[in-house]
Amino acid sequence: xxxxxxxxxxxxxxxxxxxxxxxxxxxxxxxxxxxxxxxxxxxxxxxxxxxxxxxxxxxxxxxxxxxxxxxxxxxxxxxxxxxxxxxxxxxxxxxxxxxxxxxxxxxxxxxxxxxxxxxxxxxxxxxxxxxxxxxxxxxxxxxxxxxxxxxxxxxxxxxxxxxxxxxxxxxxxxxxxxxxxxxxxxxxxxxxxxxxxxxxxxxxxxxxxxxxxxxxxxxxxxxxxxxxxxxxxxxxxxxxxxxxxxxxxxxxxxxxxxxxxxxxxxxxxxxxxxxxxxxxxxxxxx
Amino acid sequence: xxxxxxxxxxxxxxxxxxxxxxxxxxxxxxxxxxxxxxxxxxxxxxxxxxxxxxxxxxxxxxxxxxxxxxxxxxxxxxxxxxxxxxxxxxxxxxxxxxxxxxxxxxxxxxxxxxxxxxxxxxxxxxxxxxxxxxxxxxxxxxxxxxxxxxxxxxxxxxxxxxxxxxxxxxxxxxxxxxxxxxxxxxxxxxxxxxxxxxxxxxxxxxxxxxxxxxxxxxxxxxxxxxxxxxxxxxxxxxxxxxxxxxxxxxxxxxxxxxxxxxxxxxxxxxxxxxxxxxxxxxxxxxxxxxxxxxxxxxxxxxxxxxxxxxxxxxxxxxxxxxxxxxxxxxxxxxxxxxxxxxxxxxxxxxxxxxxxxxxxxxxxxxxxxxxxxxxxxxxxxxxxxxxxxxxxxxxxxxxxxxxxxxxxxxxxxxxxxxxxxxxxxxxxxxxxxxxxxxxxxxxxxxxxxxxxxxxxxxxxxxxxxxxxxxxxxxxxxxxxxxxxxxxxxxxxxxxxxxxxxxxxxxxxxxxxxxxxxxxxxxxxxxxxxxxxxxxxxxxxxxxxxxxxxxxxxxxxxxxxxxxxxxxxxxxxxxxxxxxxxxxxxxxxxxxxxxxxxxxxxxxxxx
Numbered sequence: 009x010x011x012x013x014x015x016x017x018x019x020x021x022x023x024x025x026x027x028x029x030x031x032x033x034x035x036x037x038x039x040x041x042x043x044x045x046x047x048x049x050x051x052x053x054x055x056x057x058x059x060x061x062x063x064x065x066x067x068x069x070x071x072x073x074x075x076x077x078x079x080x081x082x083x084x085x086x087x088x089x090x091x092x093x094x095x096x097x098x099x100x101x102x103x104x105x106x107x108x109x110x111x112x113x114x115x116x117x118x119x120x121x122x123x124x125x126x127x128x129x130x131x132x133x134x135x136x137x138x139x140x141x142x143x144x145x146x147x148x149x150x151x152x153x154x155x156x157x158x159x160x161x162x163x164x165x166x167x168x169x170x171x172x173x174x175x176x177x178x179x180x181x182x183x184x185x186x187x188x189x190x191x192x193x194x195x196x197x198x199x200x201x202x203x204x205x206x207x208x209x210x211x212x213x214x215x216x217x218x219x220x221x222x223x224x225x226x227x228x229x230x231x232x233x234x235x236x237x238x239x240x241x242x243x244x245x246x247x248x249x250x251x252x253x254x255x256x257x258x259x260x261x262x263x264x265x266x267x268x269x270x271x272x273x274x275x276x277x278x279x280x281x282x283x284x285x286x287x288x289x290x291x292x293x294x
Numbered sequence: 295x296x297x298x299x300x301x302x303x304x305x306x307x308x309x310x311x312x313x314x315x316x317x318x319x320x321x322x323x324x325x326x327x328x329x330x331x332x333x334x335x336x337x338x339x340x341x342x343x344x345x346x347x348x349x350x351x352x353x354x355x356x357x358x359x360x361x362x363x364x365x366x367x368x369x370x371x372x373x374x375x376x377x378x379x380x381x382x383x384x385x386x387x388x389x390x391x392x393x394x395x396x397x398x399x400x401x402x403x404x405x406x407x408x409x410x411x412x413x414x415x416x417x418x419x420x421x422x423x424x425x426x427x428x429x430x431x432x433x434x435x436x437x438x439x440x441x442x443x444x445x446x447x448x449x450x451x452x453x454x455x456x457x458x459x460x461x462x463x464x465x466x467x468x469x470x471x472x473x474x475x476x477x478x479x480x481x482x483x484x485x486x487x488x489x490x491x492x493x494x495x496x497x498x499x500x501x502x503x504x505x506x507x508x509x510x511x512x513x514x515x516x517x518x519x520x521x522x523x524x525x526x527x528x529x530x531x532x533x534x535x536x537x538x539x540x541x542x543x544x545x546x547x548x549x550x551x552x553x554x555x556x557x558x559x560x561x562x563x564x565x566x567x568x569x570x571x572x573x574x575x576x577x578x579x580x581x582x583x584x585x586x587x588x589x590x591x592x593x594x595x596x597x598x599x600x601x602x603x604x605x606x607x608x609x610x611x612x613x614x615x616x617x618x619x620x621x622x623x624x625x626x627x628x629x630x631x632x633x634x635x636x637x638x639x640x641x642x643x644x645x646x647x648x649x650x651x652x653x654x655x656x657x658x659x660x661x662x663x664x665x666x667x668x669x670x671x672x673x674x675x676x677x678x679x680x681x682x683x684x685x686x687x688x689x690x691x692x693x694x695x696x697x698x699x700x701x702x703x704x705x706x707x708x709x710x711x712x713x714x715x716x717x718x719x720x721x722x723x724x725x726x727x728x729x730x731x732x733x734x735x736x737x738x739x740x741x742x743x744x745x746x747x748x749x750x751x752x753x754x755x756x757x758x759x760x761x762x763x764x765x766x767x768x769x770x771x772x773x774x775x776x777x778x779x780x781x782x783x784x785x786x787x788x789x790x791x792x793x794x795x796x797x798x799x800x801x802x803x804x805x806x807x808x809x810x811x812x813x814x815x816x817x818x819x820x821x822x823x824x825x826x827x828x829x830x831x832x833x834x835x836x837x838x839x840x841x842x843x844x845x846x847x848x849x850x851x852x853x854x855x856x857x858x859x860x861x862x863x864x865x866x867x868x869x870x871x872x873x874x875x876x877x878x879x880x881x882x883x884x885x886x887x888x889x890x891x892x893x894x895x896x897x898x899x900x
Contacts, residue, residue: 017370025366032359080386100370101382101437103465109367116356116364118349141368149411151438152375155368176365182358197350201343213331222334228411239559246565251519260530261558267532268411272327276339278368280346281361 010217011144011156011169011208022105023081026098029108033057044095045079057111079104113278117141120282123289124179134185134284136162136193138200139172141279142208146218148225148271155278158207160200162193167207174293175283185284197280205275212273225271232269236261373438378404380434384464392775393463394803395430398601399423402593403430410591412440412533413556415512417541417895418595420842422602423802424537425456427593428508429464431535432482436466441505441533442481447526448510450486456510457484474498487514491525503530512536515555516548527555540843541592541895545575549588549895557591576892594895607800609810609834611824614696616815623688624655624818627662630681645863652819654718657784658725659692661718697783697813698725702732704781704811705761711777714763715795716784725763725783735760741767766791775803781811785823787855789833793841810834819862822871826858830879840886848885 026045030037033056036048051071055062060071080095098105125132142156159172195203212218240258243249322342327335349355356364373379381400388395398418406414406427412435416424435441446456446468453470460466460482469480471490476483477498487509490499507529509515515522515536534556542549550567553560561567573579595601616624631648647669654661663686670682705712716722722738729736737759739751755762756776766786777799786792800808812828814820827833833841850857861874 022370025363025370028359028366029363032363096386097382099382099385101379102385103383103387106371106383109371112360112363112367113371116360116362116367118346118354119356119358119361119364121358121361141365143368143372145373145439146375147440150375150407151373151440153371153373155372157365180358180361197347198343205338209330209336212336218334222332226333232411235557235559239563242563242566246563257527257558260528263530264532268413270335271333272335272337273330274324274337274339276322277342277346279364280343280350281365282350 010215011211012146012154012215012217012221017100020081022098022100022102025112026079026105026108029112033111043081045077045081045098047077047079049075049077051075056115057107059107059110059114077104117278118280120182120284121180122183122185122284123175123286124181125286125289127288130189132189133191133287134189135191135287135290137171137175137283137285138162138195138197138204139175139279139281139283140201140204140277141281142204143274143276143278144208144212145274145276146221146271147274148229148269156208156211158204159283160195160203160207162195162200163191165195165200165203167203169207169211171293175285178289180283190284191287201277204277208275218273222271225269229265229269229271232265233262236265378407378430378434379437380430380464383437384433387465388463391462392773392803393426395426396423396602396802398595399427399430402427402595403434405593406431406535407434412506413535413591415536415538415541415552415556415592417538417592418601419597420539421604421801422595422597424539425459425510426463428510428535428537429460429466431533432460432506432508433464433466435506435533436482443502443504444482444506444508445499445502445504445529446482446484446508446510447487447490448484449514450488452510453484453486460484477502487522487526491521496525500528500530504532506533506535507531508535508537510537512538512552513540513543513548516541516543516551518547518551518554523551523555542892544892546572546578547575553588553591560591561587592895596896602802604800604802605804605807607796607808607810607834609812611828612697612700612811612813613816613821613824614700614813616818617694617696619692620655620659620695620815621817623659623685623692624652624815626688627651627655627685630685642863646859649819649859649862653784653787655689656815656818656820657716657718658695658721659689660720660724662686663689664718664720696815698728700813701725701781701783702729702734705729705734708779710779711755711759712761712779712781713774713777713798714761714781714783715766716763717766717786718784719765721783722763722765729761729763737762739764741765766795773801773803774798775801775805778804778806779809779811781813783813785812785814785820785827787823787858788845789827789831789841789854790845792827792833822862822868822875823858825872826875826879830875831882840889843889844882844886847889848882850881 023045027037030045030047030049033049033053035050035053038046040046049057051067051073052062054060054071054075055067060067077096078094079098081098096102096104098108122134138160140158140160142158144154144156146152146154156169157172157176158167158169159175160167236258240254240261243254248254323340325338325340327337330336378400380403381395384393387393399422402416402418406412406416412431416427418424418427432441432444436444446460448456457468457470460468466482468482468484469476471477471480471483471485474494477485477495485495489495507526509526515526517523536552536556538552541552547564550561550564562570571579571584578584597603615621628648631644631651647665651662651665654665666682666686666689670679670686673679673682701714714725716725719740722740726736726738735758737751737755739748739755739762743751751762752774755774762774762777780796780799782792782795786795796808796810800810812824814824845854848854852860857878861871861878865871865874
């Protein structure tokens with residue numbers, strides 16, 4: 009599947025996420041009415057959700073001991089029969105949801121887990137795998153992002169996106185793997201990150217969706233650039249204007265076109281997961 | 295306010311806490327662009343793995359459920375290409391604060407971002423919400439991590455309004471520029487163009503690469519020979535928005551210059567533009583051809599069924615006969631400050647004081663008493679001081695008023711919420727006490743209230759009040775669309791102030807017809823003012839924005855208010871006053887005609 013295809017989320021994906029988030033945070037959650045989530049959060053939990061500093065005088069003054077949130081599932085841009093000021097929308101891109109996403113990222117962006125083996129055998133060996141959660145940004149005049157997991161085997165340095173996707177569907181736990189059962193890590197993490205980046209770049213080059221976008225973007229870029237260059241060439245031909253430094257103005261205009269329209273890709277590792285995967289499981293996936 | 299001590303109103307002081315998306319992290323470092331293929335460059339965040347590994351070194355690993363949530367979060371926070379995220383982001387907040395974006399505003403924001411590449415001239419007619427469109431575009435870019443450093447240049451008088459709009463409607467906490475150190479301090483900064491273009495500010499600004507610059511009242515940079523134009527052109531910016539309702543005022547070159555500022559070369563050189571598009575400096579040669587070019591850079595929405603049509607405004611006039619005591623006091627006051635009275639000092643000063651006191655007397659005895667008391671205290675002559683004190687005693691004794699009776703009748707008859715505007719604090723306080731005597735739930739609103747107190751009072755009025763008595767400055771920047779009756783208890787001399795009073799309720803979001811009640815006292819100075827505003831310049835029939843254009847551009851030697859004061863101070867005879875007012879109105883009308891004859895963008899861009 010293309011790296012750049014817009015992923016579609018099921019309609020209740022955000023609700024499921026919000027419920028899981030609130031549960032993980034330890035909030036008291038109930039459904040007073042269909043389509044509405046009522047959550048009671050302590051001051052500390054509100055501070056985490058809203059990324060406010062804990063324990064300051066201002067925080068203590070402005071946040072009550074308990075805060076009740078009413079989270080609505082329906083789309084607020086659609087007319088609703090009952091207008092309730094208390095209800096906050098948690099659809100895709102809603103402020104409250106983005107606060108939850110940011111909070112979940114802050115807490116969970118680095119972890120070390122084990123894939124639960126199907127059979128508990130003492131002889132089972134585990135391979136260390138670095139899983140990176142990448143954000144791929146397509147930038148020209150509008151920045152669009154997609155997420156992409158990438159797994160790098162820390163023993164042999166192989167990178168695979170499909171492996172990363174498969175590993176994330178398996179049951180995980182926090183149990184430490186005894187040193188005697190771990191394969192020796194041959195790669196440093198920074199090296200693994202570089203390998204992952206190379207793999208993503210390779211996948212991008214081979215992605216037809218990227219080139220469709222790129223050709224459109226680069227056409228626009230060149231049109232704008234030509235327009236600027238042509239204008240300044242004509243201006244120069246029309247005769248000098250002592251009040252204006254055409255060369256400098258052209259340089260500035262071209263720089264603006266580059267900043268605004270030049271297509272480029274931005275890669276950023278947002279998540280890291282050191283995973284110990286049983287070798288039998290790995291063979292099964294492969 | 296004692297009467298409301300038992301009422302609890304919860305007004306969120308902070309509202310939502312906004313958050314900064316990760317791409318805006320200021321310390322993020324990127325690798326130098328690496329060419330992937332053809333011209334496509336790839337940049338890799340160098341700080342992102344370092345940040346992850348920093349946590350690893352501290353052995354701060356997340357628990358299992360949080361890991362899965364974080365991975366899910368990464369998927370959910372992807373930025374789409376086909377929809378704006380700002381309206382979704384702000385939807386709940388907008389519902390809370392009562393903001394309803396109009397479809398034309400959302401469309402405009404979407405076009406600027408998806409089609410125009412983030413640079414545009416927003417040229418909607420006055421009152422259609424250019425600020426909302428600009429705020430929406432700014433917010434969208436901020437949420438997408440494309441704008442971190444933004445500058446808003448506007449007239450100094452609008453800086454607070456911008457601050458409030460960005461804060462209240464878009465949860466953008468902007469700074470207001472006050473010193474040369476502020477330029478670097480705030481990510482989003484509001485500044486006056488007049489300050490920005492002066493040294494040392496101009497040099498500092500030229501060294502800052504802005505992600506976005508918004509220029510409000512952009513017609514101020516329409517002339518390519520001006521310092522304003524050259525200064526704006528010299529700024530480094532990625533995205534830029536020019537906001538003006540009048541991209542052309544006199545000459546098509548003004549429009550060319552504005553386009554040139556944000557898209558150099560889009561219309562060719564000026565010679566080419568003139569040859570291709572201009573018949574003369576006010577006439578377009580091929581409107582269709584120009585339109586197709588301008589549509590790529592200008593958005594112009596006009597009032598109408600597809601955008602916004604303000605609800606009708608009904609104006610009611612109450613020409614009242616003053617009560618005998620009022621008439622006697624007014625007469626007494628007028629005579630005491632007549633030109634012949636040399637005891638009171640310099641004749642010009644006396645004439646101006648007379649005008650001031652007569653205006654106040656039309657409002658209330660209490661308003662007049664305040665000034666008389668001040669005059670008595672300052673006076674160095676005993677005779678004059680005695681005269682002031684006697685008048686003050688008479689003013690304070692005026693407990694009943696024709697306007698008050700009419701107001702009470704009106705409030706009872708309407709049975710709905712009413713906003714009463716007065717120019718004077720003393721009148722406001724007196725009215726509040728009188729209304730309370732008559733068991734009417736009234737509250738005061740004035741400019742010295744803090745912004746949170748204003749919000750609190752507004753909320754209190756919305757939920758429990760019947761009458762809000764506001765001074766001029768009290769209502770500035772606040773909207774009371776839930777109410778549809780405005781009483782002008784006294785008349786400001788500046789028509790713009792009158793328009794601003796009415797504009798508190800007659801604006802976007804008002805769903806019911808608006809009623810304006812003007813109170814004037816017969817045989818007083820107010821009669822002349824009403825003659826000028828209603829009979830001569832037909833103020834209440836003017837289109838929104840027209841008055842502003844005329845008053846700001848009208849070639850008067852002094853301000854409108856000063857011109858009016860001069861007429862009333864210099865002329866004794868009512869017929870002479872009328873004649874001079876007619877002259878002033880004729881100048882107003884002539885300028886209005888001149889404005890109408892100028893080319894407008896609507897002739898070729900609709």
